[in-house]
Amino acid sequence: MRFRLPAGKDAAMNVIAFVTQKGGTGKSSLAVSLAVAAEERGIKTSIIDLDPQGTAKNWYERREAEGGPEVNALQAGQLEAAMGLLKKQGVQLVIIDTPGVDTPAATAAIQVANLCLIPARPSIADIEAARPTVRSIARLDKPFSYVLNQCPPGRSIRTSDAFRVLQLSGAVASTPLAMRADHMDALATGQGVTERDTNSKAAAEVRELLQWALTKMEGKPHGQETRVA
Structure with a gap:
């Protein structure tokens, strides 16, 4: 089933925040490709870059394609306005990219989000590093899910084990994303992976993640997930 958010300035606006206190998990590349x-x-989308490194902002400056999401680099205090x-x-739809450390910007993003996504590679180090982020989200009583990212392509015991662990410890998106060169190449050229190669596996995974996130924000069951007690 296809899903489209209602149009118009009086319609509800959904906000996805990519948050984690672990660098190198692919927050920025996921944020821009999802947008x-x-x-x-047909969903009018805007990206907000709260990360001082400005990865999403730099992506936008390299972008040559007409149309698509705009990127605004802001400070935490500017977010509510x-x-x-x-x-x-x-x-x-607003997608927020945040720093890979615990900052007021990450807290501000969590506060305005309808859904917090925590990218994590299928490793114990990434899962353990995300625990402070989960505690921050829980304090603010916001919905969240892990997103397994940069997984080994194909069937992988490492990915399967990480998925099972995250099912027990929190919520996890039903679509793991593999480590694919398309993500790095798209980021370098100001594209999303669905633009770089519309029929690629990377593009299909991003579309599936988008559908999962939209459905979750509507409060409908989709894929495998559990909630933190």
Whole structure:
């Protein structure tokens, strides 16, 4: 079933925040590719870059394609006002990229989010490093899910084991994303993976993750997940 957010400035605006206190998990590449995939489905989308490294902002400056999501680099104190402005502009989906450390920016993003996504590689180090983030999200009573990212391509015991662990410890998106060169190449050229190669496996995985996230924000069951007690 296809899903499209309602249009218009009075319609609800959904916000996805990519948060984790672990660098190198692919937050920025997922954020921009998810936003591009949403725009391709007719969902007016905006990216907010709260990370001082400016990975999403730099991606946008390299971008040559017409249309697609805009990127605004903001400070934590500007976020609340930006939400109101974007809604007035008819934005339907906001995707926030945050620093890989515990900062006021990450807390601000969690506070405005409808859904927090925690990218994690299928390793015990990434899962353990995400625990402080989960505690911060729990304190603010926000929905969240892990997203297994940069997994070995194909069937992998490492990915399967990590998925089972995350099912027990929290919520996990039903679509793991494999380590594929398309993600790095798209980020380098100002594209989303669905633009770089529309029929690639990377593109299919990002589209599946988008559908999962949209369905979850609607409160409908989709895929395998559990909630933290």
